Amino acid sequence: AQRVTxxxxxxxxxxxxxxxxxxxxxxxxxxxxxxxxxxxxxRLQLLLRHISRExxxxxxxxxxxxxxxxxxxxxxxxxxxxxxxxxxxxxxxxSYIPTFGRGTSLIVHP
Amino acid sequence: KAGVTQTxxxxxxxxxxxxxxxxxPISGHRSVSWYQQTPGQGLQFLFEYFxxxxxxxxxxxxxxxxxxxxxxxxxxxxSTLELGDSALYLCASSLEDTTYNEQFFGPxxxxxxx
Numbered sequence: 001a002q003r004v005t006x007x008x009x010x011x012x013x014x015x016x017x018x019x020x021x022x023x024x025x026x027x028x029x030x031x032x033x034x035x036x037x038x039x040x041x042x043r044l045q046l047l048l049r050h051i052s053r054e055x056x057x058x059x060x061x062x063x064x065x066x067x068x069x070x071x072x073x074x075x076x077x078x079x080x081x082x083x084x085x086x087x088x089x090x091x092x093x094x095s096y097i098p099t100f101g102r103g104t105s106l107i108v109h110p
Numbered sequence: 111k112a113g114v115t116q117t118x119x120x121x122x123x124x125x126x127x128x129x130x131x132x133x134x135p136i137s138g139h140r141s142v143s144w145y146q147q148t149p150g151q152g153l154q155f156l157f158e159y160f161x162x163x164x165x166x167x168x169x170x171x172x173x174x175x176x177x178x179x180x181x182x183x184x185x186x187x188x189s190t191l192e193l194g195d196s197a198l199y200l201c202a203s204s205l206e207d208t209t210y211n212e213q214f215f216g217p218x219x220x221x222x223x224x
């Protein structure tokens with residue numbers, strides 16, 4: 001069964017500190033991974049997807065198939081990064097179920 | 111483009127009743143997915159519709175059903191409501207399918223079952 005694990009419910013850092021939000025997955029096929037973000041009183045929205053290999057708002061995420069991880073990183077956190085972050089997995093080809101992690105709440109203190 | 115809209119935004123029902131929730135996707139999007147979000151279970155996939163056909167289904171009982179119309183608008187129905195069905199129900203639309211494509215989420219419908 002496919003699974004997405006975000007081990008930290010809450011991550012608290014100070015402005016300017018590096019941030020790493022962990023995501024581990026379990027999937028037998030070829031995974032497609034995403035990070036979604038939900039800012040206060042806003043909708044869930046895509047932050048980035050691994051297939052695009054892009055950096056959004058200073059965040060990057062690298063798919064490590066050996067460690068089955070897709071950690072989200074930012075070298076210098078900003079207060080506006082405070083939000084709920086969800087790691088999500090979709091399969092490729094055939095039937096699949098989009099699976100979301102439980103989310104990590106990131107709080108960036110001034 | 112207008113975003114994904116969901117109606118109603120809030121709903122209160124009693125056990126045993128049934129409820130229908132509606133979702134209008136972004137214009138041009140053909141895929142609509144539904145999710146249930148609860149504090150205990152997080153975001154769980156209910157089903158996905160594409161061109162009026164259910165393409166994928168999550169692990170929910172048959173009381174949860176849905177459909178998609180020719181204009182891509184979608185409805186989900188929950189029959190014989192239980193207390194545990196209280197949740198935020200999110201709808202998301204996507205251009206084609208959810209494998210590679212971004213999902214655009216609606217604001218959700220907050221269902222409370224008393």
